Amino acid sequence: MDKPVIVTVDDDPGVSRAVARDLRRRYGQEYRIVRAETARDGIEAVKEMRLRGDDVAAILADYRMPQMNGVQFLEAAMDMYPYARRVLLTAYADTDAAIQAINVVDLDHYLLKPWDPPEEKFYPVIDGQLDAWLRTERIERTELRVVGDRWSAQSYQVRDFLARNHVPYQWMLAEDPEGAQLVKAAGEGCHLPLVVTSDGTTLESPDQATLATAVGLSTTPATDFYDLIVVGGGPAGLGAAVYGASEGLRTVLVEAHASGGQAGQSSRIENYLGFPDGVSGQQLADRARRQALKFGAELLAARKVTLLEPRGQARVIGFRDGGEIAAHAVILATGVTYRRLEAPGLDEFVGRGVFYGAALTEAPACADTEVYIVGAANSAGQAAVYLAGFASKVHLLVRSDGLEKSMSHYLIEQIAAIPNIEVHLQTEVVGGGGTGHLERLTLSAKGEERTVDAQWMFVFIGAEPFTSWLGETVERDARGFVLTGPDLVQGGKRPRNWPLRREPYYLETNVPGVFAAGDVRAESIKRVASAVGEGAMAVALVHRYLEKQ
Numbered sequence: 001m002d003k004p005v006i007v008t009v010d011d012d013p014g015v016s017r018a019v020a021r022d023l024r025r026r027y028g029q030e031y032r033i034v035r036a037e038t039a040r041d042g043i044e045a046v047k048e049m050r051l052r053g054d055d056v057a058a059i060l061a062d063y064r065m066p067q068m069n070g071v072q073f074l075e076a077a078m079d080m081y082p083y084a085r086r087v088l089l090t091a092y093a094d095t096d097a098a099i100q101a102i103n104v105v106d107l108d109h110y111l112l113k114p115w116d117p118p119e120e121k122f123y124p125v126i127d128g129q130l131d132a133w134l135r136t137e138r139i140e141r142t143e144l145r146v147v148g149d150r151w152s153a154q155s156y157q158v159r160d161f162l163a164r165n166h167v168p169y170q171w172m173l174a175e176d177p178e179g180a181q182l183v184k185a186a187g188e189g190c191h192l193p194l195v196v197t198s199d200g201t202t203l204e205s206p207d208q209a210t211l212a213t214a215v216g217l218s219t220t221p222a223t224d225f226y227d228l229i230v231v232g233g234g235p236a237g238l239g240a241a242v243y244g245a246s247e248g249l250r251t252v253l254v255e256a257h258a259s260g261g262q263a264g265q266s267s268r269i270e271n272y273l274g275f276p277d278g279v280s281g282q283q284l285a286d287r288a289r290r291q292a293l294k295f296g297a298e299l300l301a302a303r304k305v306t307l308l309e310p311r312g313q314a315r316v317i318g319f320r321d322g323g324e325i326a327a328h329a330v331i332l333a334t335g336v337t338y339r340r341l342e343a344p345g346l347d348e349f350v351g352r353g354v355f356y357g358a359a360l361t362e363a364p365a366c367a368d369t370e371v372y373i374v375g376a377a378n379s380a381g382q383a384a385v386y387l388a389g390f391a392s393k394v395h396l397l398v399r400s401d402g403l404e405k406s407m408s409h410y411l412i413e414q415i416a417a418i419p420n421i422e423v424h425l426q427t428e429v430v431g432g433g434g435t436g437h438l439e440r441l442t443l444s445a446k447g448e449e450r451t452v453d454a455q456w457m458f459v460f461i462g463a464e465p466f467t468s469w470l471g472e473t474v475e476r477d478a479r480g481f482v483l484t485g486p487d488l489v490q491g492g493k494r495p496r497n498w499p500l501r502r503e504p505y506y507l508e509t510n511v512p513g514v515f516a517a518g519d520v521r522a523e524s525i526k527r528v529a530s531a532v533g534e535g536a537m538a539v540a541l542v543h544r545y546l547e548k549q
Contacts, residue, residue: 003032004055006126009042009073010062010089015113019060019089022118027126031057039067046077056081057133058126060111063090074107083136085129089113106283108132135294144169144215147179148193150365151437153351154205155193159361161208164258164265165301166286167215208257209321212302219302226250226298226327228542229317230535231305234261235528236518237333238288239535244331245297247539252325253297254317256304260285261335262519263528265358266379267386271408272528282360284528306469308332308514313549315513328549329542332467332474332482332509332516333535336526339462341374343442345432353438355458358383366390366456372441374429375460376403381411383458384421391456394421397443399428429457465520475510481522484509505541507534513545 006023010016020035027033034049036042042061049056059077061070068076074086088110108129115122144162146169148155162169172179174192183190186202195203197214212219226249230240233255244251258264266281275284292299307318308330318324338356340347346354355362358379363386371391373384376398388394396415402425403412415421430449431442441454465480475483485506507515515538518524518531 002054003030004057005032005034005049006058006060007034007036007042007046007049007056007077007084008060009036009039009065009070011038011065012062013037015062015089022115022122023126026118026123027130031130039065039073042073043076046080050080056084058085058087058129060087060089063088071107078106083133085109085133087111087125087129132290132294136290144198145182145196146171146193147174147182147196149174151352152192156351156355156359156361157208158193158195158206158211160359161211161258161302162215163361164260164282165212165215165217166282167217208302217301218298219300221252221300221323221325222298223250224325225314226252226325227546228252228329228331228539229254229315229325229327230331230333231308231317232261232333232335232518232520233257233259233285233289233299234333234335234518234531235263235284235288236335236520236531236535236538237261237331238285238292239532240331240333240517240538241292241297241299241535242288242295243536243539244542245292245295247543249539249542251292251297252300252327253292254300254303254305256302258285258301259289259299262338262357262379263531265360266382267358267360267363268382269528270410281358308470308473308511310473310511310513313513315511328546329513329515331535331538331542332470332514332520333518333531334466334520336463336465336519338460339464341429341459341461343429343431346429346438349432349434349438352436353434353455353457354432355456357458357460358386359458360386362456363387363390368392369455370395370453372397372429372452372454372457373460374457376400376406377460378408378411380458380460381407381415383460385411385414385418387458388418388421392420394418396421396423397427397429398423398425401425432457463519463526467520473511474514474516477522479522481524482509482516482520483522484516487522505544507538507541508545513542515541 008019016035016037020033023033034045036045061073063070070088085108088107090110091113109125146158174183182196186194191204195206203214228244228249228251230237230253233253237253241251241253260281264281264285268278268280270278304320305317306320309316314326315330316324316326367390369391370393371387372395373380374397384394384396427443427445429441430444433440438455440451442449442451467476467480477483488510509516517534517538519526
């Protein structure tokens with residue numbers, strides 16, 4: 001088998017030779033090193049390799065090149081080799097450009113020149129990138145095709161599931177020529193949405209578990225006993241999976257929908273440490289997911305947990321579709337869901353003009369229309385900024401008399417600077433209607449009602465924890481959030497099942513060995529960074545718990 005390739009492109013001949021020399025010295029036995037001194041030559045070389053079927057492991061490009069800069073080069077090469085690791089070579093003066101490139105081309109790393117000695121500043125970086133490339137599943141799949149109706153809630157659910165799980169697909173309407181052909185080929189009585197896989201298999205109106213299996217997501221546990229089970233794949237759950245697996249615990253993460261949770265639906269998170277130019281929720285979730293897999297964590301998709309039960313020293317969880325797994329410890333990280341609007345006439349349009357959360361798959365369809373967003377927290381502000389790039393006008397409906405108490409200052413400033421965003425204070429949605437999909441909303445502002453034409457409404461109000469499945473096993477507060485640590489024993493009341501003469505860990509529930517992290521926990525700070533931190537802290541407490549068993 002031909003060696004995989006490492007490509008290096010730099011218009012400075014001396015630097016170009018030095019990079020190739022250092023690469024060959026360390027990696028020449030296992031990789032073929034291809035060097036180019038112009039961006040044009042580099043692109044041609046990459047094209048030839050693609051036609052020959054060569055495998056490219058990493059691409060190193062200098063930032064300052066006359067024909068195209070390194071970011072532009074990596075963006076062009078990414079279309080041909082999406083799995084290649086991307087490294088930008090830059091001088092100290094260009095570090096801002098390198099940071100911006102992290103979001104433009106999903107840059108994997110940037111290296112400052114010079115990198116002497118390479119044993120300290122060069123090889124450790126390249127070792128990490130090649131290791132990540134080797135661990136990445138590089139099976140290229142032909143794009144899925146999804147055929148459905150524009151205003152079908154089931155069609156939206158399929159597309160949203162695929163998008164949030166980073167599965168590429170082509171969307172077409174059933175009345176379009178190609179869509180109609182696929183529906184006809186599926187046979188009489190075809191139930192939409194129709195999903196056609198790369199090998200021609202057809203799925204009619206599939207549920208999430210069937211769809212997950214068809215696109216290659218893992219849904220079956222590898223064993224029946226683990227060191228740690230993490231329930232929920234949001235920032236807290238992903239953080240726990242990364243730290244648990246990296247510290248040697250046999251870890252499985254169980255997610256009912258898609259990794260990322262509510263944060264994964266955010267169009268851009270700009271106040272997360274280490275991303276000065278922001279990062280989309282999907283990007284952040286995908287990186288965390290890959291990081292967890294790198295350390296050996298097992299990720300189960302489309303499996304809904306409906307049972308938690310202590311059995312001796314084991315903690316057992318059961319699935320809605322049957323089966324169960326057990327572990328020494330469990331971390332609950334199920335997060336929260338957006339609370340539903342109680343206005344009459346809206347429930348029937350969920351997925352058909354009414355969406356809870358960002359629903360980024362719908363953004364292109366909002367082009368040149370007016371969009372209504374309900375909410376005053378950061379998630380609503382981020383959605384408003386993002387959708388303003390598509391819609392002719394974005395109406396932000398806020399029940400209170402201002403945004404300052406609930407939204408970050410940087411977002412308030414951004415919203416004020418975007419001309420097609422209008423903020424409506426002291427305004428609520430009190431009704432909705434339409435035929436087949438949302439067509440109008442009734443708004444109440446300071447006691448006065450008016451009806452507006454509206455096809456798109458995105459709702460970000462409040463939060464409800466997904467904890468009803470815990471039954472009487474785990475103590476929760478009146479709103480359903482999980483009680484942990486000091487909150488369990490406030491006022492001297494000892495919770496059910498709590499052993500005598502035992503102090504609770506900060507994130508431990510009333511069930512020893514069961515911890516809670518992130519938004520699902522009572523009194524937690526509802527931020528991505530704090531959720532990740534609690535996931536990591538919970539793993540540290542799991543270690544302490546296991547040491548005492």
